[in-house]
Structures are given as C-alpha cells and as structure tokens.
Amino acid sequence: MHRLTHVTARNKSTLADKLRSAVGGSDYGKTKQSFAGGSISAKDEQGEDFRELYVMPKRKLRGQTQLEQATGRAEYKTRSRFDLIDRLSERPPRSEEMDPEKQKWSDVWPAARTFAASVVPLPVRMGSRPNPEKRAPFKKEGNLELVKIPNFLHLTPVAIQQHCEAIKKFCTPFPPELLANESSSSSILPISVQYSTYIHQGTNIRDIRSRVVTMIVHVDSLKLSDSAMEKFIRLAGNRYDEKNRKLTIITDRCHTRKQNLDYAHYLLTVLYHEANKVEQWAEMKDRSDNLKVEFEGSSTKTKLVDLIEKAKTAGLESDEKSIEKFGEMWKTYRNSEETVEATREYGRQMKKLLGIN
Amino acid sequence: MKTCGRVFFHNARRLAAHKFTFTEVRYLSAQPKAESNIEVGSLSEIQMSVAKHLNLKTHLPSPLSKQMDTLGELVTLIRDPMMEIASCMRVVDKTLPALRLVLWGAFGTGKTVTLNQAVHHAYTNNWVIVHLRSAMDLTRRVKEIEMSSFVPGRINDPSNAVAVLQNFKQQNQHVWKTLGELFTERDYEWSKSERTAQGKPITEIIEMGITAPFLASDCVGALFRELRRHAKDGKLKALVAVDDANSLWGKTLVKRADRTYAPPSDLTLVVHFRRLIANDWTNGCVLMVADKKEVADARDELGVSRHTPLELFGEEGFEFVEPFLPIETTNYTESETNTLYDYYVRKNWLASKSARTEEGRKQLMHLSAFNPYYYERLCAFN
Numbered sequence: 001m002h003r004l005t006h007v008t009a010r011n012k013s014t015l016a017d018k019l020r021s022a023v024g025g026s027d028y029g030k031t032k033q034s035f036a037g038g039s040i041s042a043k044d045e046q047g048e049d050f051r052e053l054y055v056m057p058k059r060k061l062r063g064q065t066q067l068e069q070a071t072g073r074a075e076y077k078t079r080s081r082f083d084l085i086d087r088l089s090e091r092p093p094r095s096e097e098m099d100p101e102k103q104k105w106s107d108v109w110p111a112a113r114t115f116a117a118s119v120v121p122l123p124v125r126m127g128s129r130p131n132p133e134k135r136a137p138f139k140k141e142g143n144l145e146l147v148k149i150p151n152f153l154h155l156t157p158v159a160i161q162q163h164c165e166a167i168k169k170f171c172t173p174f175p176p177e178l179l180a181n182e183s184s185s186s187s188i189l190p191i192s193v194q195y196s197t198y199i200h201q202g203t204n205i206r207d208i209r210s211r212v213v214t215m216i217v218h219v220d221s222l223k224l225s226d227s228a229m230e231k232f233i234r235l236a237g238n239r240y241d242e243k244n245r246k247l248t249i250i251t252d253r254c255h256t257r258k259q260n261l262d263y264a265h266y267l268l269t270v271l272y273h274e275a276n277k278v279e280q281w282a283e284m285k286d287r288s289d290n291l292k293v294e295f296e297g298s299s300t301k302t303k304l305v306d307l308i309e310k311a312k313t314a315g316l317e318s319d320e321k322s323i324e325k326f327g328e329m330w331k332t333y334r335n336s337e338e339t340v341e342a343t344r345e346y347g348r349q350m351k352k353l354l355g356i357n
Numbered sequence: 358m359k360t361c362g363r364v365f366f367h368n369a370r371r372l373a374a375h376k377f378t379f380t381e382v383r384y385l386s387a388q389p390k391a392e393s394n395i396e397v398g399s400l401s402e403i404q405m406s407v408a409k410h411l412n413l414k415t416h417l418p419s420p421l422s423k424q425m426d427t428l429g430e431l432v433t434l435i436r437d438p439m440m441e442i443a444s445c446m447r448v449v450d451k452t453l454p455a456l457r458l459v460l461w462g463a464f465g466t467g468k469t470v471t472l473n474q475a476v477h478h479a480y481t482n483n484w485v486i487v488h489l490r491s492a493m494d495l496t497r498r499v500k501e502i503e504m505s506s507f508v509p510g511r512i513n514d515p516s517n518a519v520a521v522l523q524n525f526k527q528q529n530q531h532v533w534k535t536l537g538e539l540f541t542e543r544d545y546e547w548s549k550s551e552r553t554a555q556g557k558p559i560t561e562i563i564e565m566g567i568t569a570p571f572l573a574s575d576c577v578g579a580l581f582r583e584l585r586r587h588a589k590d591g592k593l594k595a596l597v598a599v600d601d602a603n604s605l606w607g608k609t610l611v612k613r614a615d616r617t618y619a620p621p622s623d624l625t626l627v628v629h630f631r632r633l634i635a636n637d638w639t640n641g642c643v644l645m646v647a648d649k650k651e652v653a654d655a656r657d658e659l660g661v662s663r664h665t666p667l668e669l670f671g672e673e674g675f676e677f678v679e680p681f682l683p684i685e686t687t688n689y690t691e692s693e694t695n696t697l698y699d700y701y702v703r704k705n706w707l708a709s710k711s712a713r714t715e716e717g718r719k720q721l722m723h724l725s726a727f728n729p730y731y732y733e734r735l736c737a738f739n
Binding site for chain 2: 298299300303307310311313315316334339340342343346351353356
C-alpha cells in the first residue's frame with residue numbers, strides 16, 4: 001500500500017503558484033483582481049464599475065466535473081498524495097522485503113526481544129472482539145496484545161541446533177560407564193541437583209518456583225562413622241530416607257536459584273561437620289536412646305536364652321542355633337511397621353526355637 | 358398320608374438328634390499325653406453342668422452365651438488355635454517356666470471362645486484355673502477405689518478383687534479339695550485384727566478376701582503368690598487365662614487424688630495379674646488375648662487399628678510378655694462353616710426354608726465373609 005510506481009512532479013499545483021508569487025513580490029493577487037474584474041469591463045456614467053450579479057461561481061462545480069469525468073468528456077486528473085515524499089522517505093517494513101526461504105531467521109531475530117510487527121513475517125492476529133467469525137482478531141500492526149506476551153521467536157529448532165553446534169567444542173561426552181551402570185553413578189556423582197524452569201504464557205516470564213533447588217546426596221559417600229551417622233540421621237530428620245540412604249535438601253528461602261544452591265551446599269557442609277563433632281554429653285547415650293531396638297543385650301534375649309536352657313532340661317527339642325536367626329527376625333519385627341505376616345513369622349520362629357509343634 | 362409323613366419326619370428328626378448326641382460330638386481328650394481323640398474342625402460339646410460350673414455364661418461373648426441359653430447346650434468348633442494351645446499345655450512341666458501364649462486375630466475370629474475352650478480343657482485336666490473375663494474391667498470399670506495400706510501409692514479395687522476371688526472359687530471347685538490341702542508359706546497380717554497364719558490352707562485366703570472386701574486386693578496378691586509357689590513345687594498345674602490382656606498396659610479411668618489418671622501400674626489388681634503373667638514360675642500356662650478394643654476408638658470412623666500383638670501390648674507390655682508364642686485365630690474355612698451349618702440345621706436353629714437350601718448355605722457363608730462372629734449373627738436371624 002505504501003508502494004508507488006510513478007511519481008509526478010507537482011508543477012501545476014496552486015500551492016506552487018502561490019509560493020512563486022510570494023517569492024516574486026508585489027504582483028501577488030493581481031490575476032485574481034483582474035479575474036474579479038470580469039469580462040465586462042465597463043463603467044457607467046457615474047464612472048462606477050459594473051457590478052455583476054452573482055448567480056453561480058464562474059468555475060465548474062464538483063458535481064459537474066464528476067459528471068464529466070464519469071461520462072468521459074473530461075480527463076480524469078490523478079493527484080498524488082500530499083505527503084508522498086514523507087512516505088517515500090520512510091522504509092517499508094522489513095517483513096515485506098524479506099524472503100523467508102533465503103534468509104536466516106536467526107540473524108533477523110538472534111535473541112529474545114519483544115514482538116515487532118514489522119519484523120515478523122507471519123500473519124499473526126491477536127485480540128478479542130465480538131463475533132470472531134464475522135470479524136477476525138486484530139492484525140499484528142500496532143497490536144499491543146502481541147507485544148505484551150512473551151515470545152520464543154529466538155528459540156526456533158534451527159536456532160537451538162546452531163547454538164548447540166557452536167558450544168559443542170566446549171563439551172566432553174557423558175561418561176558411558178555411568179550411563180551403563182546406574183549404581184556406580186551414586187558413588188562417583190553422589191550429589192544431584194534438581195530445579196525446574198517454567199515457561200508459560202503471561203505478562204511476566206519470571207516464575208517464583210524456579211528458585212527452588214532440590215539437592216539429593218547419597219549418604220554413603222560421606223563416609224561417616226557409625227556414631228556420626230546416627231547423629232547425622234537425627235539432625236537430618238525426615239530429610240533422610242532410610243530405605244535408599246539418600247539425603248534430600250530442598251532450599252527455597254533465597255530469591256535466586258544460585259543463592260539457594262549455595263545455601264544447599266552450605267547446609268550439607270554444616271550437617272557433615274556437625275555430625276562428626278563429638279560432644280561431651282554424647283557419651284551419656286543410653287540403650288533406650290538408640291535409633292533402633294537391638295536384639296543384642298536386650299532383656300528379651302536374656303529371657304529367651306534362659307527359657308531355652310530350661311526348656312532343654314524339660315525335654316523339649318529346642319533349637320539353640322536358630323536364636324541368631326530369631327534375633328535378626330526380631331530386629332526387623334521391632335523396628336519396622338508391624339504386619340500380620342511379620343507376626344506369623346514371629347510365631348513360626350518362636351515355635352521352632354522352643355521346639356513346640 | 359400327610360399325618361403319617363409328619364410322624365415319620367418327626368421320628369427321623371428325633372433319631373438324628375439321638376445319633377448326633379452320641380457319635381458326632383466328642384470331647385477334647387482329658388489325658389494330656391494321650392493321642393487326642395478329636396480332630397480339628399469337629400464339634401465338641403461342653404456339658405451344661407460344666408459350663409455352669411466354669412461360669413462360662415459370663416465369660417463367653419454375649420451372642421454365644423445367649424445361644425447357649427436358647428439351644429440348651431454349648432457346642433463349639435475345635436479349631437487350629439485350640440489344638441495349638443492343647444499341645445502347648447501338654448508340654449507344661451515342673452522345670453519349664455510358665456508358657457506364655459498370646460491369642461491374636463481380627464475381630465470376631467474366636468479369640469475369646471478359644472480362651473474359654475482352653476479353660477474347659479484345663480478343667481478336664483484338673484488344672485487350677487485363674488480366669489479373668491476382661492483385663493479391661495480392672496482398668497476401666499473400677500467402681501470404687503481405696504488407697505492401699507500395704508504399698509503406699511497403690512490403688513485397691515475392692516469390688517473387682519472380690520469378683521476375682523469369687524470367680525476363682527467358683528471355677529476351681531473341681532480342685533477345691535487339693536487347694537485345701539496346700540498350705541500358706543508365711544503369716545499374712547491383713548490388718549490389725551485379721552491375719553492368716555503360716556500353714557493354713559490357701560482356701561482360707563480366698564474366704565478371707567470374699568468376706569472382707571477391703572482386704573480382697575491384698576488377698577488376690579497372696580493367693581497368686583501361693584499358687585505360683587505351689588505350682589513351682591509341682592503340687593498343681595495352673596492355667597492363667599486373661600482376656601484382653603493388653604489392657605494391663607493400656608489406659609485407665611481411675612483418677613488419683615490430684616485428678617490425673619493413674620497408670621495401670623498403680624492398680625493393685627493389675628500389678629498382681631502382671632506378676633502372674635511374668636514367667637518366673639513354672640508348671641503353668643499363661644494364655645492371653647490381645648484385643649483391639651483397648652486401642653480402637655469408636656468415634657474414629659476412619660482409622661483402622663492393627664490387631665497384632667506388638668501394636669496392642671505396646672513396647673512396655675510386649676517386652677514384659679516376651680518370650681511368648683503368638684497364636685493366630687483366623688476366619689472359618691469352608692468346611693468349618695459347613696460343619697456349623699449342619700449343626701444349626703440339625704438343631705433347627707436355621708429355621709427358614711431359604712436358609713436350609715444349598716443356596717442359603719452359600720449365601721450365609723459369603724455374606725459373613727467367613728468371619729465367625731458375623732456367621733453366627735447371620736445364622737441367628739435366618
């Protein structure tokens with residue numbers, strides 16, 4: 001629409017005449033005066049000018065010229081727009097000039113930026129108005145809605161591939177041993193860090209949840225002594241998972257992800273050193289303070305040994321050797337959640353131990 | 358024709374009943390060492406006179422004692438746990454510490470009934486029986502309390518103590534003569550005026566407790582002490598049967614002077630029963646029931662408490678009763694329901710036509726989900 005193929009000079013415009021006469025000086029308005037004087041230039045006996053009666057203007061009216069143009073009697077004069085030069089001095093939008101097949105889009109849109117209608121050669125439309133089937137949403141030009149939303153025009157698959165290609169020379173391949181063996185990765189890479197980056201449609205591309213950092217540590221790799229391990233477990237509380245022996249630290253109290261990650265590392269360091277400290281009162285630990293109920297040295301064991309001794313004298317075929325096996329079973333029975341099957345197993349082993357059938 | 362048929366049917370029924378009494382119902386062997394003459398899964402009758410003697414009417418679960426009244430006889434099914442208890446009672450010896458058995462199982466699977474069967478078994482073997490209807494009575498149904506004069510801080514419970522002694526007296530009439538020949542070890546000075554001298558029969562302690570309720574709690578302790586001693590000496594064998602035994606380590610509703618709840622270890626009777634459960638004596642068997650009613654909350658509709666011993670006894674109680682032999686009571690098997698179904702049909706307890714059909718039998722079985730309590734309840738209404 002901004003394109004004009006031919007340009008006509010505006011030599012005959014009235015404005016040019018006016019300018020010319022203004023430059024020329026005093027004879028401005030003479031032609032008009034002479035024209036106003038009319039064809040009848042007579043004076044009456046008093047010597048006054050002949051005053052012509054005004055019936056209609058002495059030019060062709062608009063309707064008249066239009067009629068003549070429509071019927072072809074008059075030539076239709078095209079006039080160029082008054083601000084043509086201004087318009088021509090402005091460059092047409094880039095999107096109309098570009099050839100999408102030949103040029104590299106990643107050069108056009110190399111980094112994240114807000115939407116620019118003149119750059120993006122896509123006929124995108126956005127906005128809402130009633131009856132969308134009758135009237136399409138607003139076009140991209142001057143559309144603020146398109147500017148408000150985040151875009152990912154810099155993240156085209158080609159651009160990402162280019163990026164990867166570019167940084168490939170800095171990377172080393174992931175150790176294939178770790179890929180092959182899941183368990184060895186826990187000892188070689190004991191710390192794993194998890195965080196999430198959020199992408200969503202909204203006015204703000206930042207997400208409060210992206211600051212949360214989860215750090216998972218394989219506790220075995222800390223190489224703690226037994227007493228230190230117990231202290232570690234007590235300090236870690238429910239962050240320590242006994243089953244897979246992993247410590248999970250979740251930090252979210254700082255504002256940025258980096259700060260939270262630093263804080264997680266700090267916590268791990270503090271935990272480790274605190275666990276290795278031995279306080280004076282730690283020696284006062286009692287049997288009842290143990291994390292687990294132990295079979296060795298328990299009153300149950302002494303009572304059981306005594307009972308088996310007496311059962312032997314009473315003539316029962318008690319199985320003394322299985323007391324160790326019973327002890328193992330007893331330990332798991334006492335330290336895990338009690339189930340029906342566990343109780344049955346308890347009964348079976350106890351029967352075997354006492355020799356009752 | 359019709360009348361003739363009815364007469365025939367009537368006779369047949371009488372014949373069947375006749376046959377049933379003599380061949381189908383047998384008793385658990387009275388001889389502990391002898392080969393038991395009864396198999397698992399068969400019915401066993403407890404004579405009404407014996408049931409009355411053992412006061413089973415109060416000790417059995419109420420639906421069963423009502424059924425006993427209605428049918429005029431007490432026939433129960435001998436199941437695996439009972440056989441296990443019987444075999445355990447067979448090994449009880451003068452040198453062997455008191456065997457502790459804990460009956461556990463889901464609701465309605467027959468813990469209490471098995472306990473009563475064991476009491477009957479002890480009766481047929483002429484054992485001394487200490488039978489507590491429910492340990493919960495001692496902790497939560499305490500009508501009156503008085504502070505102990507024997508141990509400061511202990512709380513006596515005269516009414517329950519008298520009940521325990523009376524029950525003991527009633528259930529042990531079969532060995533009363535033997536008990537009368539056992540003598541006390543030392544002088545018991547109950548109060549300034551009452552005393553039991555050394556060398557008196559231990560039945561005197563019981564009489565003393567029954568006549569003087571304010572002494573009864575101490576008498577219970579003395580009686581249990583003497584029983585343990587005589588059992589150790591081999592003069593008697595004792596069965597201690599405590600229903601809801603885990604309540605001995607549960608919570609109490611007894612308030613002390615400062616309005617706090619007393620722990621069960623402050624209750625004299627609870628302490629005495631715990632001492633009986635401890636296996637520092639020989640020649641006896643302690644049979645306990647771990648029951649959910651101690652921990653279950655009727656108002657908690659969502660929570661499901663476990664019925665396993667450690668959960669019910671708690672750590673303290675569990676460590677006290679260890680080592681014990683857990684004996685599980687389970688739901689019926691199909692053949693067990695069939696046995697009971699046949700019995701109920703024979704007794705006309707299953708009266709409706711639909712219940713007496715094959716389909717009715719199956720419906721009763723599956724509607725109750727093989728749970729003994731619900732099976733009995735369903736049979737009572739069909």
